[in-house]
Amino acid sequence: MTEHVTADAAARRRYDIVIVGAGWAGSALAQRLGDKGWQVLVLEAGNGDTDTWPGFLDTLSTFRSAVAKVPNSAYRPNAAAPSPNVLDLAPVRNPRPGEPEFTAGGYFVQNGPLPYGTDYLRALGGTAMHWLGAVPRMRDEDFETRTRYGYGRDWPIGAAELQPWYAEAERLLGAAGHGQEQYDLGVVHDSRYEYPMQEIPRSYIDRYCKEAVEGEVITDPVAERDYTLTLYGLPQARNSTPNPRYRTDPPFRVRGAVGLPNFGERCVGNASCVPICPVQAKSLPLRIQAAFPRSVTVANRCVVTRVRRSGERSVSGVEYRTYTDPASPVSRSYVVEADVVVLAAHAIENARLLLFSELANGSGQVGRNLMDHPTVLSWALGAESKGPVGPFRGPGHTSGWEVFRFGEGRRRRAPFRIEIGNWGWGWATGAPMSNVATALGIGGDEHGEVRPDGVFGPELRRLLGSSVGRQLQLQLAVEQPADPGNRVTLDGRHRDAMGNPRPVITYDLSEHVRDGALAARAVAGEIFRRMGADDFTNHAPRDGVPPLGHFVHKGTDLAYSGAGHGAGTHIMGSDPATSVVDADQKTHEFDNLYAVGCGSMASVGTSNPTLTMMALALRSAERIHDSLATARRPVVIRTPDTTEATA
Amino acid sequence: MADPAATADVQDFVKFCVPLTGFTAFDLYATDMAGAYLDTARRQVGPERFDTFWTAWKQAVTGGGGPQDLAPTHREVARALVYLWYTGAWPRLAPAAHADLRREQANTEFVVAPEAYVEGLVWRTFHGHPSGAKPPGFGTWGVRPPAPPEVEELRAGLGVRDVAYRTGLDAEVSPEDIPAHLLPGFRSGRHVPPSEVPVATVPGTIEEGRV
Numbered sequence: 001m002t003e004h005v006t007a008d009a010a011a012r013r014r015y016d017i018v019i020v021g022a023g024w025a026g027s028a029l030a031q032r033l034g035d036k037g038w039q040v041l042v043l044e045a046g047n048g049d050t051d052t053w054p055g056f057l058d059t060l061s062t063f064r065s066a067v068a069k070v071p072n073s074a075y076r077p078n079a080a081a082p083s084p085n086v087l088d089l090a091p092v093r094n095p096r097p098g099e100p101e102f103t104a105g106g107y108f109v110q111n112g113p114l115p116y117g118t119d120y121l122r123a124l125g126g127t128a129m130h131w132l133g134a135v136p137r138m139r140d141e142d143f144e145t146r147t148r149y150g151y152g153r154d155w156p157i158g159a160a161e162l163q164p165w166y167a168e169a170e171r172l173l174g175a176a177g178h179g180q181e182q183y184d185l186g187v188v189h190d191s192r193y194e195y196p197m198q199e200i201p202r203s204y205i206d207r208y209c210k211e212a213v214e215g216e217v218i219t220d221p222v223a224e225r226d227y228t229l230t231l232y233g234l235p236q237a238r239n240s241t242p243n244p245r246y247r248t249d250p251p252f253r254v255r256g257a258v259g260l261p262n263f264g265e266r267c268v269g270n271a272s273c274v275p276i277c278p279v280q281a282k283s284l285p286l287r288i289q290a291a292f293p294r295s296v297t298v299a300n301r302c303v304v305t306r307v308r309r310s311g312e313r314s315v316s317g318v319e320y321r322t323y324t325d326p327a328s329p330v331s332r333s334y335v336v337e338a339d340v341v342v343l344a345a346h347a348i349e350n351a352r353l354l355l356f357s358e359l360a361n362g363s364g365q366v367g368r369n370l371m372d373h374p375t376v377l378s379w380a381l382g383a384e385s386k387g388p389v390g391p392f393r394g395p396g397h398t399s400g401w402e403v404f405r406f407g408e409g410r411r412r413r414a415p416f417r418i419e420i421g422n423w424g425w426g427w428a429t430g431a432p433m434s435n436v437a438t439a440l441g442i443g444g445d446e447h448g449e450v451r452p453d454g455v456f457g458p459e460l461r462r463l464l465g466s467s468v469g470r471q472l473q474l475q476l477a478v479e480q481p482a483d484p485g486n487r488v489t490l491d492g493r494h495r496d497a498m499g500n501p502r503p504v505i506t507y508d509l510s511e512h513v514r515d516g517a518l519a520a521r522a523v524a525g526e527i528f529r530r531m532g533a534d535d536f537t538n539h540a541p542r543d544g545v546p547p548l549g550h551f552v553h554k555g556t557d558l559a560y561s562g563a564g565h566g567a568g569t570h571i572m573g574s575d576p577a578t579s580v581v582d583a584d585q586k587t588h589e590f591d592n593l594y595a596v597g598c599g600s601m602a603s604v605g606t607s608n609p610t611l612t613m614m615a616l617a618l619r620s621a622e623r624i625h626d627s628l629a630t631a632r633r634p635v636v637i638r639t640p641d642t643t644e645a646t647a
Numbered sequence: 648m649a650d651p652a653a654t655a656d657v658q659d660f661v662k663f664c665v666p667l668t669g670f671t672a673f674d675l676y677a678t679d680m681a682g683a684y685l686d687t688a689r690r691q692v693g694p695e696r697f698d699t700f701w702t703a704w705k706q707a708v709t710g711g712g713g714p715q716d717l718a719p720t721h722r723e724v725a726r727a728l729v730y731l732w733y734t735g736a737w738p739r740l741a742p743a744a745h746a747d748l749r750r751e752q753a754n755t756e757f758v759v760a761p762e763a764y765v766e767g768l769v770w771r772t773f774h775g776h777p778s779g780a781k782p783p784g785f786g787t788w789g790v791r792p793p794a795p796p797e798v799e800e801l802r803a804g805l806g807v808r809d810v811a812y813r814t815g816l817d818a819e820v821s822p823e824d825i826p827a828h829l830l831p832g833f834r835s836g837r838h839v840p841p842s843e844v845p846v847a848t849v850p851g852t853i854e855e856g857r858v
Binding site (some may be wrong): 060065067090203240266385387388389390391423434439444451459467537 | 666667668669670713714719720722723725726727729730733734736738739740741742743744756757758760761762764765767769770772773774775776778779780782783784785786787788789790791792793794795796797798801802805807811812813814815816819820822823825827828829830831832833834835836837838839840841842843844845846847848850851
């Protein structure tokens with residue numbers, strides 16, 4: 001268990017580094033810098049709760065009792081540090097043409113034409129508490145889409161520069177994957193690369209799909225190109241079997257559950273990675289926190305409200321408020337000073353802090369370029385003659401078709417990654433619960449009368465065996481490039497219960513992205529057809545109610561869901577006039593203020609962004625160490641051992 | 648079979664839930680939720696109205712009938728009971744049934760208890776396990792699942808009569824050709840509870856995604 005201090009205790013000292021946010025990026029930075037002997041304070045806005053085993057089990061119960069098992073459903077609402085929730089959005093019945101088809105309640109204020117359907121979690125461990133654990137790398141071309149394909153923004157650094165940091169992040173996260181296959185895919189540069197753990201076994205659904213369509217040539221009607229389907233496994237930060245071929249110096253040790261020894265050392269197939277892995281075989285920041293050196297101090301329930309400026313190019317620390325009761329926050333205010341301030345609070349929270357502090361925004365880009373992976377769902381029933389596919393088993397997805405992610409097709413439409421879902425129609429339709437309801441005929445017809453049709457008893461049981469047992473779902477994650485119009489702003493009229501400004505989100509999908517979504521949907525439909533599966537996908541409004549994320553593109557009804565991949569709000573670049581942070585994630589305008597996380601990413605490709613974020617964070621940790629060491633020379637750096645001896 | 652440790656009410660409840668759910672008394676007792684479900688149903692429907700429904704259902708079963716012998720409101724209550732056993736949640740009822748029962752509770756879905764979700768029977772219909780519980784072990788997701796048992800086999804195992812366990816449908820549903828109105832459709836959002844999800848549309852009837 002991690003040692004935590006109170007807000008009072010945290011403010012009594014001066015630190016070398018204060019880090020805002022105890023998610024993946026903040027935890028990795030704290031560990032690396034603490035290991036170098038720097039005195040680090042981590043301020044987490046949310047509650048702890050989950051870092052003890054009883055607390056974690058309580059979270060599991062919360063998930064099991066939830067009707068809507070959405071990503072945040074396992075985690076208690078917190079009025080003092082509110083989180084956005086996918087349940088905050090609702091469609092508008094019979095929307096007027098040209099008007100938004102949704103309303104947004106909750107933490108975000110949304111004023112754009114389309115909904116930003118992505119959540120995050122403000123709690124110890126951050127959004128990583130409910131991440132899936134997918135850790136695909138980005139490929140070289142993903143870092144320079146402007147140069148190569150004429151859209152989006154280029155990074156100031158490339159894939160080559162990040163290779164060692166990717167490897168380091170895969171070690172820290174504990175990644176399981178197939179090195180050779182990822183090399184063949186072109187995302188790993190070293191042909192002999194090995195992941196720390198052997199690949200997570202692929203699902204029967206993967207095998208089913210591979211046997212049905214491997215090698216098939218599919219025409220993308222938007223890109224007007226042919227693509228050959230090849231199935232690739234997904235690298236995942238999930239415990240499998242240690243890889244004997246992984247480097248031995250130093251050896252990799254599998255780490256399991258925090259707070260319960262010898263648990264979670266291998267995935268047992270709970271099939272609930274999002275929102276919670278009951279055994280913690282899925283990698284969590286809690287693991288890093290449990291091993292923090294003594295030089296790292298963590299304080300929960302400390303909501304940072306502002307970064308304090310001290311000079312032309314320097315900041316002095318942060319202001320934060322603490323609370324006792326998350327339901328009705330009555331807060332007290334504190335100031336803490338540090339030589340370096342690192343914002344690691346999520347893309348949108350980092351932007352909110354910079355905007356409210358009125359810092360580092362000479363480019364006008366803070367809060368702009370908000371990104372996600374708009375995800376188009378497609379679902380079908382496999383043929384009865386081919387038998388059940390075994391849905392709702394294993395990790396959320398274990399394989400995908402990657403060929404639509406790369407190449408010249410990107411000029412014509414946004415690229416997309418096809419995830420083969422292992423969890424049936426759960427995301428699209430609420431299966432298998434909704435299968436029970438519709439097979440029984442419960443809930444009434446359109447007039448509210450009791451429905452005549454329905455099945456019971458042995459006939460129901462048999463029907464569900466097929467209607468659930470043959471469910472296939474493809475999740476098509478479309479790249480969204482940096483677009484300055486997609487942005488986070490603040491408006492003093494909209495505040496949370498503690499008085500902090502809520503993010504105001506303006507969001508839309510560009511023509512390029514819409515073309516990508518259209519191509520993705522068409523490709524998925526063709527794949528189902530080749531598999532002999534019945535495609536039940538339908539994104540059209542029903543009884544006047546459009547689904548969330550609905551839009552009509554070139555005559556076709558489409559809908560997207562948020563992927564939980566918020567990025568781009570303090571975009572990285574080499575020119576201070578057009579970007580917020582440099583390649584080290586240091587703000588251009590301040591020598592000791594860093595904004596780290598997915599917010600720095602100039603593009604997200606079609607890769608789940610956590611791994612790239614972690615590679616950047618580890619790289620920045622080294623740069624921060626170097627800058628502090630240079631500034632402090634010739635002072636002898638304190639090591640954890642000497643700190644302990646003098647304490 | 649009957650669990651001797653259970654009250655007479657619960658024994659009676661389980662006995663007549665067998666033909667409703669398609670699971671044996673052994674399976675139903677093994678969930679350890681029978682008492683909680685009986686309580687939930689009585690509270691949700693109202694004790695007297697639940698008794699009336701229960702008497703009607705028992706008469707139908709003992710008289711060699713099935714769900715088609717129930718009046719519409721009773722049919723909806725029977726569906727809610729099955730939904731409870733299959734998912735651990737009480738569903739939203741058809742508004743007409745809700746009004747007819749003069750219920751005082753909000754007509755909205757809720758999960759009875761964390762344990763109830765874990766004991767849902769739906770997962771067993773396709774050789775699965777509840778998401779987030781009863782994990783089958785490392786790598787099991789790579790194994791081909793067995794085919795579901797056929798209806799005759801289920802009837803024999805349950806010892807239930809050879810009557811139609813369906814309403815408003817002429818014949819047993821063929822797994823080869825499952826009608827869309829017995830399948831769930833797209834949710835307009837994640838806020839829609841499973842029991843309020845609209846039924847699916849027939850594949851290919853809407854020109855969508857086919858460019």
